[in-house]
Structure formats: structure tokens, C-alpha cells
Amino acid sequence: MANIKSSKKRILKTIKQRKHNMSYRSMLKTFIKKVKQNILDKNKDLSFLSFQKMQSIIDKQVNKGLIHKNKAARYKSKFYMKIKNMN
Known part of the structure; x- marks a missing residue:
């Protein structure tokens, strides 16, 4: 210590920020899993909404700086193409 x-003080602040950022990253992973699951279920309408x-x-x-803009673009384009090519 x-x-x-x-x-x-800075150590305490860093711990608090890390918890906050981890919760946001966890939320992102949850929504990605929902989209993947809807794509696997072949439900186009629900996939697009999610x-x-x-x-x-x-x-x-x-915008908050938690993930890089290129990573965001990669996620969005990958899932959009999968939904678009769904039957």
C-alpha cells in the first residue's frame, strides 16, 4: 500500500472505476450473447431487435472509451451480415 x-485515494478511485467498467463490459457480453442466440435460433425479427x-x-x-471504435465496427458489421444473410 x-x-x-x-x-x-487514487488506489481506491481506481478500484471503483474498475468495478464500474467491468459491469459495462459484462453488459456488452450479455447483449452479444443474446444476438448470437437469436441468430442460432434462426429468428430474424428478434435477432434484428436485439x-x-x-x-x-x-x-x-x-463514446465512454471502454472499447475501441474499430472493435465496435467489427462487432456491428459481423452481426449485421449474419442477420442480413438469414433465411
Whole structure:
């Protein structure tokens, strides 16, 4: 543990921020799993609705700096193409 008071505060703040970021990353993974499951179930309408929800969450996380914009674009394009090519 640090000896300087500001360092101790910074450690506590970092722990709090990490918990916050981890919850957002967990939420993203949950929505990605929902889209994947709907695609596997071959339900095009439900897949598209869950994709739209996932897309808005990804965009919010890019703006917050939690994920890189290229990673977000990769997720969005991959799932959109899978939904588009569904029968």
C-alpha cells in the first residue's frame, strides 16, 4: 500500500472505476450473447431487435472509451451480415 495520502485515494478511485467498467463490459457480453442466440435460433425479427439494442450499447461504450471504435465496427458489421444473410 502507498504511503502518500493522494496515492491511497487514487488506489481506491481506481478500484471503483474498475468495478464500474467491468459491469459495462459484462453488459456488452450479455447483449452479444443474446444476438448470437437469436441468430442460432434462426429468428430474424428478434435477432434484428436485439442487434439494434446491442448496437446502441456498443456506441455508448465507444463514446465512454471502454472499447475501441474499430472493435465496435467489427462487432456491428459481423452481426449485421449474419442477420442480413438469414433465411
